[in-house]
């Protein structure tokens with residue numbers, strides 16, 4: 236369970252940083268797989284194993300992470316993260332979609348998006364009966380150190396409760412100010428944020444490559460993207476991520492429940508013990 240301090244700060248700010256989620260060997264294995272995948276040389280689109288896209292020449296993103304090698308799959312229900320997913324999304328939470336992002340020095344900004352207004356179905360954030368009920372929730376793993384000022388994830392703290400849409404003059408990120416936070420992260424740490432939080436990407440200025448993983452979850456009754464084809468790649472229509480989309484057949488019951496299609500009625504708790 237989240238502590239009362241964590242719950243207060245998450246509700247206040249719309250995000251939280253968890254330190255030391257990944258152990259050194261997990262970090263090493265994830266980075267090693269990414270080295271082998273060589274995403275910089277993937278051609279954009281869904282032609283092969285990856286669903287890959289670019290934002291300029293210095294940023295590449297590729298999914299779907301649930302199909303990546305086992306070190307990535309093991310993050311789906313990481314024991315440090317499950318209590319937060321349960322508290323923020325409900326006990327029947329599910330994995331919706333995810334990708335890896337690499338940025339080199341000179342990587343471009345991605346304008347601010349999300350926000351408390353207008354209230355968009357799919358990214359709503361509410362608190363009722365003392366319980367946080369987020370819709371789309373992002374778990375962002377840092378596979379490298381991110382110092383404040385390096386760029387990467389930026390957020391407007393508290394903006395998930397904003398009553399006004401973010402003006403385009405601010406959303407463009409052309410004039411960042413003290414209202415915007417570039418979230419520093421140590422390699423192996425995690426930022427959890429509600430998609431209702433206004434957030435985006437600042438240009439990457441550090442000499443080392445940025446490596447971030449995005450795992451996005453929803454309550455068990457909803458899907459944000461409905462665009463996995465039968466082979467697990469994202470498509471404009473089709474099914475949801477499934478264990479059968481992985482090469483490996485040894486999925487645990489919990490992992491299978493995490494990847495279940497969305498529904499409400501008589502859905503089992505994803506981690507009955509948590």
Ligand SMILES: O=C(O)CCC(=O)C(=O)O
Nearest residue numbers: 345387388389434435436
């Ligand atoms: O660069 C980041 O960490 C934020 C990326 C982002 O805003 C998104 O994927 O929606």
